[in-house]
Amino acid sequence: AQSVAQPEDQVNVAEGNPLTVKCTYSVSGNPYLFWYVQYPNRGLQFLLKYITGDNLVKGSYGFEAEFNKSQTSFHLKKPSALVSDSALYFCALRAAGNKLTFGGGTRVLVKP
Amino acid sequence: NAGVTQTPKFRVLKTGQSMTLLCAQDMNHEYMYWYRQDPGMGLRLIHYSVGEGTTAKGEVPDGYNVSRLKKQNFLLGLESAAPSQTSVYFCASSLDRYEQYFGPGTRLTVT
Numbered sequence: 001a002q003s004v005a006q007p008e009d010q011v012n013v014a015e016g017n018p019l020t021v022k023c024t025y026s027v028s029g030n031p032y033l034f035w036y037v038q039y040p041n042r043g044l045q046f047l048l049k050y051i052t053g054d055n056l057v058k059g060s061y062g063f064e065a066e067f068n069k070s071q072t073s074f075h076l077k078k079p080s081a082l083v084s085d086s087a088l089y090f091c092a093l094r095a096a097g098n099k100l101t102f103g104g105g106t107r108v109l110v111k112p
Numbered sequence: 113n114a115g116v117t118q119t120p121k122f123r124v125l126k127t128g129q130s131m132t133l134l135c136a137q138d139m140n141h142e143y144m145y146w147y148r149q150d151p152g153m154g155l156r157l158i159h160y161s162v163g164e165g166t167t168a169k170g171e172v173p174d175g176y177n178v179s180r181l182k183k184q185n186f187l188l189g190l191e192s193a194a195p196s197q198t199s200v201y202f203c204a205s206s207l208d209r210y211e212q213y214f215g216p217g218t219r220l221t222v223t
Contacts, residue, residue: 009152034211043116043202043214044155051210090154094209099170100145102154 002027004093006103014111019081021106023074023091032094033074035065038105039087047089050074061085081110114138116215118203124221125193133188133218135203141213143206144186145170146178148199149217155202161186193222 003026013019025031032051036044048059055067065076074091091103119134135144142163147155147170157170161180175197177189186205190197198221204212 004154032210036214041217043216044204044212046211046213049211099157100212102156104152104154 002031002093002099002101004091004101004103006089006091006106008106009104010107010109012109012111013081015083016080019076019078019085019108019110021076021089021091021108023076023103025072025074025091025093027093031074033065033067034092034094034100035059035063035074035076036090036092037087038090044090047076081108083110083112086110116203116205116213118201118215118218120218121216122219124223125190126223127194129193130189130191131193131220132190133201133203133220135186135188135205135215136184137186137203137205137213138184139205139207139213140183141205141207142183143209143212144180145204145206145212146176146186146188147202147204148172148197149202150199158188158201193220195222198222 005024034049035047038044048057050057050067058064088105090105093101116137145160146158149155156172159178161167164183167178179187201218203215206212
């Protein structure tokens with residue numbers, strides 16, 4: 001069975017500071033990994049994905065994520081957080097088949 | 113290009129009532145999905161479709177039915193609503209098996 005864990009329910013960061021949102025996964029086989037962001041009362045928006053190749057993946061809005069196979073992690077990062085980055089972030093995993101498994105979400109609060 | 117749209121945006125049902133949620137996409141995507149979102153549980157897949165005329169069960173299919181008669185539409189039905197089905201429902205579509213595009217959601221309350 002595949003699973004995704006986001007160990008932090010909430011991350012607080014000051015504007016301009018680096019932002020990291022953690023994600024670990026468990027799967028047999030090669031993982032396809034995704035990050036989505038959800039703003040209040042909106043659907044999820046795709047940020048970035050790792051399919052194969054470079055372990056550092058760059059995505060929308062200045063976000064990037066690092067795939068680490070030995071640590072089974074896919075942490076989301078942004079060098080300098082903005083107040084507008086405050087939202088709910090979801091990590092997701094697809095292994096074989098069509099099923100996408102989501103983590104429980106991490107709420108990010110960026111304070112001015 | 114509207115992307116993925118969902119109808120209705122809000123609905124309140126009494127226990128035992130039925131309803132259908134409509135999802136439409138104008139991106140010519142093959143894959144469509146229905147999820148429910150509950151606090152602290154992320155999104156859970158209810159049913160999905162890999163093409164017109166096909167449907168398959170996801171993680172939490174009980175109490176729901178779906179149909180994909182046209183490529184652009186994916187309907188989610190609740191035959192006899194229960195309070196446990198109070199949730200926010202999201203539809204998504206994808207061109208391939210990778211990134212999915214989500215609708216704005218339907219907030220359903222069952223009393």
